[in-house]
Amino acid sequence: ARIVHIPTGMFVKIQSERSLTQNKQLGIAIIQARLQEIEEEKQHTAVAADRKSQIGTGDRSEKIRTYNYPQGRVTDHRIGLSSYNLPAVMDGDIDQFIDALTVADEAEKLAALNES
Structure with missing residues (x-):
């Protein structure tokens, strides 16, 4: 089964199970995990940039x-x-x-x- 997340263009191709429905569910779970990871990385980057802007060099x-x-x-x-x-x-x-x-x-x- 090939599952595409249209807003990001991210896709997963999975054939680990014999059932199309199970493959589809696994693919959706994989895409959700990847999207969650991307969102967490964005938040981490934003927090790191915010911290860096608040901390000076002490000069x-x-x-x-x-x-x-x-x-x-x-x-x-x-x-x-x-x-x-x-x-x-x-x-x-x-x-x-x-x-x-x-x-x-x-x-x-x-x-x-x-x-x-």
């Missing part, structure tokens, strides 16, 4: 923010935003950084969506 160049007290400046290196109001930032007024990071994150997600 000094990966710093997120610089606080320059003599100049009264705070710079967020992820988005290149500088604020010259260090005392306000130290008091918790970081809304401008949060807003800019949100916009940058949304733009990055849109770009990734357009690529795929």
Whole structure:
């Protein structure tokens, strides 16, 4: 019996049993197992890529923010935003950084969506 999974084009040709029905059931089971394996591999790859994007190298160049007290400046290196109001930032007024990071994150997600 030859069984074809139309969406993927994957096929199985099996003649281990004398009965066509049994061969068909075995073929369907084999295709299901292969599809499950492919799906698990996709999920594993996605999780690995996600983990890799979250883990940095620990270099000094990966710093997120610089606080320059003599100049009264705070710079967020992820988005290149500088604020010259260090005392306000130290008091918790970081809304401008949060807003800019949100916009940058949304733009990055849109770009990734357009690529795929």
